[in-house]
Amino acid sequence: MEIRFENVHKYFGKVHANKGITFTVKAGTIHGLIGENGAGKSTLMKILAGFISKSSGKIYLDGKEVNFSSPAEATGFGIGMLYQEPCDFPTMTVIENFMVGVSKEWKVDEGKYRKILKEKSEKLGFSIDPDKPVGLLTVGERQQLEIIRLLTLGVKTLILDEPTTGISKKQKETLFNALRQLAKEGKSIILISHKLQDVEVICDRVTVLREGKVAGEMERPFNREKLLEMMFGKKPPEIKDETVVPGETILKFENVYAHGGRAGLKNLNLEIKEKEIIGLAGLEGSGQEVFLRVAAGLIRPYKGKVRKNRKIFRNKLSEKVFLPASRLEEGLFPSLTLLEHYALGFFKNYFIIPWAKAREKGKKLIEKFKIKGSLEDKAASLSGGNQQRLLISLIKKDTKLLLLEQPTRGLDTESSVWMWEHFKEFAKKGSAIVFTSPELDEIFSVATKIVVFFNGRVVLSKPKEETSQEEVAAAIAGNVEGAEVEH
Numbered sequence: 204m205e206i207r208f209e210n211v212h213k214y215f216g217k218v219h220a221n222k223g224i225t226f227t228v229k230a231g232t233i234h235g236l237i238g239e240n241g242a243g244k245s246t247l248m249k250i251l252a253g254f255i256s257k258s259s260g261k262i263y264l265d266g267k268e269v270n271f272s273s274p275a276e277a278t279g280f281g282i283g284m285l286y287q288e289p290c291d292f293p294t295m296t297v298i299e300n301f302m303v304g305v306s307k308e309w310k311v312d313e314g315k316y317r318k319i320l321k322e323k324s325e326k327l328g329f330s331i332d333p334d335k336p337v338g339l340l341t342v343g344e345r346q347q348l349e350i351i352r353l354l355t356l357g358v359k360t361l362i363l364d365e366p367t368t369g370i371s372k373k374q375k376e377t378l379f380n381a382l383r384q385l386a387k388e389g390k391s392i393i394l395i396s397h398k399l400q401d402v403e404v405i406c407d408r409v410t411v412l413r414e415g416k417v418a419g420e421m422e423r424p425f426n427r428e429k430l431l432e433m434m435f436g437k438k439p440p441e442i443k444d445e446t447v448v449p450g451e452t453i454l455k456f457e458n459v460y461a462h463g464g465r466a467g468l469k470n471l472n473l474e475i476k477e478k479e480i481i482g483l484a485g486l487e488g489s490g491q492e493v494f495l496r497v498a499a500g501l502i503r504p505y506k507g508k509v510r511k512n513r514k515i516f517r518n519k520l521s522e523k524v525f526l527p528a529s530r531l532e533e534g535l536f537p538s539l540t541l542l543e544h545y546a547l548g549f550f551k552n553y554f555i556i557p558w559a560k561a562r563e564k565g566k567k568l569i570e571k572f573k574i575k576g577s578l579e580d581k582a583a584s585l586s587g588g589n590q591q592r593l594l595i596s597l598i599k600k601d602t603k604l605l606l607l608e609q610p611t612r613g614l615d616t617e618s619s620v621w622m623w624e625h626f627k628e629f630a631k632k633g634s635a636i637v638f639t640s641p642e643l644d645e646i647f648s649v650a651t652k653i654v655v656f657f658n659g660r661v662v663l664s665k666p667k668e669e670t671s672q673e674e675v676a677a678a679i680a681g682n683v684e685g686a687e688v689e690h
């Protein structure tokens with residue numbers, strides 16, 4: 204299916220998110236849509252998928268003009284969009300979710316849908332257990348289920364938003380093979396991504412958006428320098444690597460066991476020291492998420508001790524902060540404005556909120572953190588990257604321990620570099636940072652110490668200089684001594 208955007212504009216009140224976008228996605232190709240945070244990529248794709256309507260301009264499918272007023276209508280025309288966080292019913296099984304998603308009959312023939320699911324999975328090289336609750340699937344498996352659901356609904360154009368974030372290397376390979384196969388069958392794939400490596404590997408053509416406009420297009424073979432220039436206007440700076448000497452221990456885990464996630468936490472012994480930036484590696488659900496929540500005080504261990512350095516944690520209010528991966532659900536209040544976030548974040552202990560002060564503080568922070576949005580905007584209306592900036596701008600300067608879950612998820616290269624420079628300031632002043640990331644490259648570029656989780660346990664814990672990407676990758680896969688020992 205060929206898709207053509209012609210002079211598409213979209214306004215959200217005063218925000219001009221798409222400014223006359225024109226380009227074509229050819230049938231049977233994988234087309235990359237790239238650009239920095241807030242460039243207008245998601246907006247354009249949400250218009251195509253019928254979630255929001257354009258302000259003006261035209262969209263043609265195989266030469267015919269279309270105008271969708273709902274996602275269901277777009278799906279009827281063969282357009283389906285896959286989200287970073289797929290929406291499904293976590294307690295229901297895979298097959299139940301699948302049937303709810305695709306069947307239109309009153310009386311559903313389960314056998315028929317099991318067969319469809321099995322055939323489509325096998326064809327694309329996916330492996331999903333139909334009887335597993337969806338809540339227990341990995342991000343990659345959920346994604347596979349969603350792709351099969353959309354294909355079963357007859358989708359001919361598949362839009363994927365950051366599909367390689369949070370999935371394993373093997374799942375990425377499986378996904379890319381499936382996408383190649385679908386393109387070969389004549390389906391069009393549109394891929395929103397910040398990862399140029401992925402785009403270079405999989406896309407036939409790329410359109411770069413910048414500040415709501417098409418900044419350029421390129422076919423393979425891609426020239427990375429030129430793509431970066433189109434995205435940012437200049438090459439983004441690289442993260443500088445510095446050696447640090449850790450200070451005092453601020454938090455000490457002694458034989459800690461906790462429930463949560465798939466694997467829980469088993470016999471954890473770890474010290475978090477001042478100035479350390481600890482990168483937690485591991486497949487999703489291997490215990491690192493539980494560890495962050497135990498450190499944040501959100502999950503109580505059922506065995507073992509977490510000792511705080513009382514000398515350091517004198518000021519209870521700003522001792523630690525936890526930034527969850529699901530920003531909008533756990534981190535922000537979607538329907539509150541930026542001003543309300545700043546008022547709550549910095550002035551909640553006042554008897555009456557000093558709104559003028561909150562406004563002044565908010566204005567400064569929006570400028571400092573380069574948030575594309577105003578004090579009156581609701582958090583939900585910000586782009587993913589700008590929601591992250593808002594969360595970061597709410598961290599108080601004297602925070603001693605920063606617990607960050609996938610802090611650069613969905614951020615473009617420039618924003619990631621900028622963000623790490625900002626976090627490193629905290630570490631330089633003596634705070635400790637513990638973060639998770641599905642990207643080994645990121646862990647190796649910023650962490651001072653690397654801790655690998657496998658099946659709820661720490662299987663490797665070393666200063667960065669003493670380990671290698673190969674060793675960490677092997678540990679992630681469980682190829683280390685003691686990885687399978689149960690206590």
Ligand SMILES: Nc1ncnc2c1ncn2[C@@H]1O[C@H](COP(=O)(O)OP(=O)(O)OP(=O)(O)O)[C@@H](O)[C@H]1O
Binds near residue numbers: 247583586
């Ligand atoms: N519902 C909305 N209400 C108001 N403004 C919005 C809304 N959705 C998006 N915007 C604004 O439109 C602009 C483009 O956002 P969009 O989400 O399309 O960017 P993006 O390129 O997908 O960014 P990211 O990579 O950060 O996800 C941003 O300035 C954003 O704040």
